[in-house]
Amino acid sequence: MQPVDIIIKNGTILTMAGQAGIMEDSSICIQGDTISYIGKNPDRPDSATKIIDAKGGLIMPGLINGHTHAAMSLFRGLADDLPLMTWLNKYIFPVEARMDADFVYTGTLLACAEMIMSGTTTFCDMYLFEDEVAEAAFRAGMRCLAGEVLYDFPSPSYGPLEKGFEYTENLIRKWRSNPLISIAVEPHSLFTCSPQLLIEANEMALKYKVPLIIHVAETLSEIAEVKEKYGRRPFEHLEALGILGPHLIADHCVHLDDMEIERIAGNNVKTIDNPESNMKLASGISPVSKLMEKGITVGLGTDGCASNNNLDLFTEMDTAAKLHKIETMDPTVLDSFTVLKMATIEGARALGLEDVTGSIEKGKKADIIIVDINKPHLTPMYNPYSHLVYSARGNDVSHSIINGRLVMENRQLLTLDVDDIISSARKKAMQVREWVG
Amino acid sequence: MQPVDIIIKNGTILTMAGQAGIMEDSSICIQGDTISYIGKNPDRPDSATKIIDAKGGLIMPGLINGHTHAAMSLFRGLADDLPLMTWLNKYIFPVEARMDADFVYTGTLLACAEMIMSGTTTFCDMYLFEDEVAEAAFRAGMRCLAGEVLYDFPSPSYGPLEKGFEYTENLIRKWRSNPLISIAVEPHSLFTCSPQLLIEANEMALKYKVPLIIHVAETLSEIAEVKEKYGRRPFEHLEALGILGPHLIADHCVHLDDMEIERIAGNNVKTIDNPESNMKLASGISPVSKLMEKGITVGLGTDGCASNNNLDLFTEMDTAAKLHKIETMDPTVLDSFTVLKMATIEGARALGLEDVTGSIEKGKKADIIIVDINKPHLTPMYNPYSHLVYSARGNDVSHSIINGRLVMENRQLLTLDVDDIISSARKKAMQVREWVG
Numbered sequence: 006m007q008p009v010d011i012i013i014k015n016g017t018i019l020t021m022a023g024q025a026g027i028m029e030d031s032s033i034c035i036q037g038d039t040i041s042y043i044g045k046n047p048d049r050p051d052s053a054t055k056i057i058d059a060k061g062g063l064i065m066p067g068l069i070n071g072h073t074h075a076a077m078s079l080f081r082g083l084a085d086d087l088p089l090m091t092w093l094n095k096y097i098f099p100v101e102a103r104m105d106a107d108f109v110y111t112g113t114l115l116a117c118a119e120m121i122m123s124g125t126t127t128f129c130d131m132y133l134f135e136d137e138v139a140e141a142a143f144r145a146g147m148r149c150l151a152g153e154v155l156y157d158f159p160s161p162s163y164g165p166l167e168k169g170f171e172y173t174e175n176l177i178r179k180w181r182s183n184p185l186i187s188i189a190v191e192p193h194s195l196f197t198c199s200p201q202l203l204i205e206a207n208e209m210a211l212k213y214k215v216p217l218i219i220h221v222a223e224t225l226s227e228i229a230e231v232k233e234k235y236g237r238r239p240f241e242h243l244e245a246l247g248i249l250g251p252h253l254i255a256d257h258c259v260h261l262d263d264m265e266i267e268r269i270a271g272n273n274v275k276t277i278d279n280p281e282s283n284m285k286l287a288s289g290i291s292p293v294s295k296l297m298e299k300g301i302t303v304g305l306g307t308d309g310c311a312s313n314n315n316l317d318l319f320t321e322m323d324t325a326a327k328l329h330k331i332e333t334m335d336p337t338v339l340d341s342f343t344v345l346k347m348a349t350i351e352g353a354r355a356l357g358l359e360d361v362t363g364s365i366e367k368g369k370k371a372d373i374i375i376v377d378i379n380k381p382h383l384t385p386m387y388n389p390y391s392h393l394v395y396s397a398r399g400n401d402v403s404h405s406i407i408n409g410r411l412v413m414e415n416r417q418l419l420t421l422d423v424d425d426i427i428s429s430a431r432k433k434a435m436q437v438r439e440w441v442g
Numbered sequence: 443m444q445p446v447d448i449i450i451k452n453g454t455i456l457t458m459a460g461q462a463g464i465m466e467d468s469s470i471c472i473q474g475d476t477i478s479y480i481g482k483n484p485d486r487p488d489s490a491t492k493i494i495d496a497k498g499g500l501i502m503p504g505l506i507n508g509h510t511h512a513a514m515s516l517f518r519g520l521a522d523d524l525p526l527m528t529w530l531n532k533y534i535f536p537v538e539a540r541m542d543a544d545f546v547y548t549g550t551l552l553a554c555a556e557m558i559m560s561g562t563t564t565f566c567d568m569y570l571f572e573d574e575v576a577e578a579a580f581r582a583g584m585r586c587l588a589g590e591v592l593y594d595f596p597s598p599s600y601g602p603l604e605k606g607f608e609y610t611e612n613l614i615r616k617w618r619s620n621p622l623i624s625i626a627v628e629p630h631s632l633f634t635c636s637p638q639l640l641i642e643a644n645e646m647a648l649k650y651k652v653p654l655i656i657h658v659a660e661t662l663s664e665i666a667e668v669k670e671k672y673g674r675r676p677f678e679h680l681e682a683l684g685i686l687g688p689h690l691i692a693d694h695c696v697h698l699d700d701m702e703i704e705r706i707a708g709n710n711v712k713t714i715d716n717p718e719s720n721m722k723l724a725s726g727i728s729p730v731s732k733l734m735e736k737g738i739t740v741g742l743g744t745d746g747c748a749s750n751n752n753l754d755l756f757t758e759m760d761t762a763a764k765l766h767k768i769e770t771m772d773p774t775v776l777d778s779f780t781v782l783k784m785a786t787i788e789g790a791r792a793l794g795l796e797d798v799t800g801s802i803e804k805g806k807k808a809d810i811i812i813v814d815i816n817k818p819h820l821t822p823m824y825n826p827y828s829h830l831v832y833s834a835r836g837n838d839v840s841h842s843i844i845n846g847r848l849v850m851e852n853r854q855l856l857t858l859d860v861d862d863i864i865s866s867a868r869k870k871a872m873q874v875r876e877w878v879g
Contacts, residue, residue: 081821082828086763086777118818284764285832287773314832315819320757326523327721327761328768336724340523381555382752382836384518384864385871391519395722395751398835399819427821434822 009042009053010409011035016059016375018043019389021066021349022364027389033064035371038184038409043367055411057404059375063389066364067126067372067405068318069352071277072256072306074132075141076104076112078119079433080311083441089224089286097311100440101133102161108433109134110141115430116316117145118421123317123399126372126407127363129254129277129306129356131191131218133162136176139186146412146420148372150356151176152191152218155206157199166202170209177213184408187358189216189254194223195239196230200246207248216254216357222265223257224288240265249274254355256306258296259289266292270299275355278347280325282308293329294338304355305347317399318348326394341394375404446479446490448472448848450841453496453812455480456826458503458786459801464826470501472808475621475846480804492848494841496812500826503801504563504809504842505755506789508714509693509743511569512578513541513549515556516870517748520878526661526723534748537877538570539598545870546571547578552867553753554582555858560754560836563809563844564800566691566714566743566793568628568655570599573613576623583849583857585809587793588613589628589655592643594636603639607646614650621845624795626653626691631660632676633667637683644685653691653712653794659702660694661725677702686711691792693743695733696726703729707736712792715784717762719745730766731775741792742784754836755785763831778831812841 013033020026020043032050034042042048050056084096109132120128127148130138135153142149153162153176155169163172173190180186190210192198198206198219210217222228222239235242240261243249249272258269258276269276278291296303305325307316322344329339353363362372376397378384383392383401405413412420450470457463457480469487471479479485487493521533546569557565564585567575572590579586590599590613592606600609610627617623627647629635635643635656647654659665659676672679677698680686686709695706695713706713715728733740742762744753759781766776790800799809813834815821820829820838842850849857 078818079822081833082823082825085825085828085832086774088774092773115818115821122818281760281764284768285773287767287771289771290768310833314828317819317835320760320835323718323757324761324764327718328765330724331721331727331765334724334726336529336722337523337525379864381515381552381559381860381863381867382754384552384867385516385874386519387871387875388519388522391522391751395522396518396747398754398757398837400835400837423818426818427816430818430821434824437822438824 009034009036011055011057011406011411012047012050012053013057013059013064013373013375014050016062016064017389018365019063019065020365021346022366033365033373035406035409038370040365040367040369040371043365057375060377060379062378062403063376063393065374065376066349066362067374067407068124068348069304069356069363070120070125070128070306070316070318071304071352071355072279072308073128073130073316074309075116075128075130075138076109076132077309077311078116078316079108079112079430079437081314083311083437085314096441100437103440104133104161106134106137110137111429111433113138113141114145114421114426116310117141117147118418118423118426119316121145121147121405121413121418122402122416123319124374124402124405125316125318126374126405127356127358129218133160136179139176139180143183143185144420146185146407146410148185148362148407150187150189150216150358152189154191154193155202156193156197157202170205173209177215187215189218191218194220194227195242196227203246203248210252216252217248218254218256220257221255222260225260228260238262238265240268244268257283257288257291259283259291261292266295266299269296270301275302275304277304277306277355278325279306279308280328281321282312284328286312290328290332292332294333297343302351302354303347304352319393319397319399322348322394341388341390344394345390371406371409373406374402376401377403446471446473447846448492448494448843449484449487449490450494450496450501450810450812451487453499453501454826455802456500456502457802458783459803470802470810472843472846475807477802477804477806477808480802494812497814497816499815499840500813500830502811502813503786503799504811504844505561505785506741506793506800507557507562507565507743507753507755508741508789508792509716509745510565510567510753511746512553512565512567512575513546513569514746514748515553515753516545516549516867516874518751520748520874522751533878537874540877541570541598543571543574547574548866548870550575550578551582551858551863553747554578554584555855555860555863556753558582558584558842558850558855559839559853560756561811561839561842562753562755563811563842564793564795566655570597573616576613576617580620580622581857583622583844583847585622585799585844587624587626587653587795589626591628591630592639593630593634594639607642610646614652624652626655628655631657631664632679633664640683640685647689653689654685655691655693657694658692659697662697665697675699675702677705681705694720694728696720696728698729703732703736706733707738712739712741714741714743714792715762716743716745717765718758719749721765723749727765727769729769731770734780739788739791740784741789756830756834756836759785759831778825778827781831782827808843808846810843811839813838814840
């Protein structure tokens with residue numbers, strides 16, 4: 006019998022596997038990268054190399070950020086409360102045009118520190134210089150589905166579009182057998198990508214059996230533009246191009262008509278809800294409860310820090326649960342268990358990672374966090390799901406294990422030097438200030 | 443010259459007085475309960491009894507929770523995601539019917555611990571057994587505007603209504619010259635209080651020159667009920683009873699027509715927005731940007747923990763800023779400075795405490811918090827207001843001073859024993875479980 010590397014004991018386990026599975030006073034054993042035992046009586050509990058005392062806290066799957074632009078952490082608070090086009094044209098685009106690989110690497114490390122410290126173990130990224138994103142995530146010890154953004158214009162990262170496809174193919178080859186990093190093909194949106202680009206991107210995704218990820222139906226102006234250009238609504242357009250399918254992850258999905266919802270459901274397209282970003286940019290509210298009624302997989306994302314302005318999935322869950330109640334004027338929709346699934350097992354399903362992560366099950370990779378509940382704002386506790394969604398905050402997470410590796414212990418990051426990261430990020434911010442004048 | 447008791451140095455001061463006042467590398471001196479100096483060159487800085495190093499953090503007025511039911515912290519997560527009437531009839535009412543003074547005292551201490559630890563220094567409370575609320579707040583060292591809830595039914599606290607008026611009068615007399623506690627007259631709502639009750643309550647408020655506080659226009663069913671009973675909308679009804687005025691604090695104000703908004707503005711009625719509770723109970727969205735356009739004072743509240751489920755005003759600010767952008771589909775409304783004012787100086791104005799607290803000004807009482815910004819999720823910092831609203835969390839607050847007294851230092855509560863409070867709250871929760879079966 007193989008020795009146990011890590012045992013987590015003395016906590017309440019929320020498996021998030023199938024129906025609500027709450028196991029009190031239970032332990033989890035980890036061998037290498039894998040969960041080897043869950044229950045009350047682990048074999049030789051003291052023989053583990055590392056014993057973690059959860060101190061009566063909640064032991065749960067690490068959270069999954071279904072859509073973000075990690076390096077935009079360096080634009081946190083740079084420009085808020087502005088009309089969308091002012092925000093983009095005066096701040097975001099001019100800065101992105103001057104960014105380099107090191108900028109993205111620094112910003113992604115900063116984001117990884119924030120994400121681990123707020124309970125996220127997997128994130129799905131779309132940005133420029135994604136090889137640096139993957140490198141930073143790997144250094145942080147995070148699970149990451151990364152993809153280089155593709156659009157009709159030249160990119161500060163790879164130059165002309167054909168180089169973008171090359172860049173993506175290189176990413177796929179480079180990271181193919183990495184235990185933490187996987188790659189997707191990521192055209193930006195229907196209003197920045199020609200039909201030809203979208204078709205080629207889809208062919209590449211199918212060829213390599215990787216996800217195809219795109220922003221869809223985020224704003225009303227996007228719908229108007231797509232309609233004017235192609236005479237169709239966004240999901241009709243995607244269908245006409247032949248690229249609806251279970252490998253497609255559609256981010257945002259704010260403005261949908263019933264026909265489009267049928268198309269998403271019928272083709273098993275995955276969707277990611279980004280409630281806080283959609284609120285902050287005044288984009289609208291995704292009809293998430295309707296999507297779920299149709300059996301559509303909905304994950305949860307924070308979007309980038311420039312439109313949120315944080316990567317805390319706990320507060321994002323809180324907002325999701327509340328926003329969709331207001332959207333429907335029904336306090337019973339998106340109950341806390343449903344919302345916690347969006348950020349765990351359903352998020353994993355959306356990213357095609359449901360066999361790897363998103364729940365605590367024997368044989369799955371060990372992506373596990375511990376939430377410390379010995380605090381006034383988490384007292385008393387009648388229902389752990391409610392607490393995690395409505396009361397907890399990212400900084401209530403005490404420990405994080407990703408792929409069997411302890412990456413945070415008692416809120417100390419073990420894979421990254423936080424002071425170094427903060428100091429490097431502040432230097433990059435000085436550049437940003439110069440760039441925007 | 444009097445000696446300085448506390449000096450806070452090495453931080454960026456956000457005064458929240460008048461237009462944006464940001465003072466970098468500045469210090470604050472406190473003598474007794476009062477701010478005696480703000481600036482770069484305090485006199486004899488080392489002579490202070492206590493020197494607090496803000497370590498480059500943000501020094502700002504303590505936050506003001508404009509509307510809560512503190513003791514409902516003991517119902518946190520007891521019942522969520524339910525239709526309003528199930529929630530009230532099956533859970534909240536049966537438990538409240540069995541509550542006693544000790545229950546409310548314990549719940550309020552728990553809430554005070556949570557509030558101080560998340561940066562709140564003043565709260566406005568409406569509940570039963572309010573003398574215990576006042577006692578708990580005083581023990582915690584918090585500033586509190588308290589009022590016993592009055593309605594047509596017998597109360598578990600004081601019994602029949604006439605005793606409620608007596609109870610309130612006794613509160614006013616008992617706490618009249620207390621430096622932290624003040625008292626309001628608090629009829630519950632238009633659908634639980636007869637016109638006669640409302641008129642008497644108003645007379646008492648005017649007689650003692652204290653605020654009159656009431657839930658108004660929270661739900662559509664309330665509007666319908668008031669219309670059916672009295673043939674008028676809520677603010678028309680209040681006007682007909684002669685009780686609109688600058689001493690009236692109207693909590694919620696979700697469903698208002700333009701005529702009512704004119705009445706609120708014309709009579710200088712104060713309002714408190716409770717965005718998270720209004721979302722969670724699917725009550726609706728208060729037209730806050732419209733109220734502000736008319737010059738109406740709008741404070742911010744969390745409402746009770748049973749419908750939120752936390753007392754963190756930082757995340758409440760975040761939600762307020764985002765929710766009202768979605769309500770208006772305009773990303774420029776409720777910018778971060780405006781929202782921070784709701785939780786500080788405007789909140790103080792709403793409660794009639796603007797000469798005492800809500801901003802950092804020489805001569806005002808010292809209600810001051812320090813926010814630690816040396817964290818990944820608060821890096822980099824281009825705009826402190828943005829960070830406080832969109833990125834910070836309650837547990838980023840490191841220090842709290844209320845009325846010149848240091849009540850939290852490096853996240854250690856100095857006025858309350860947190861372990862004791864958690865343990866007492868857990869015992870009360872066991873009772874609650876029995877009560878709801």
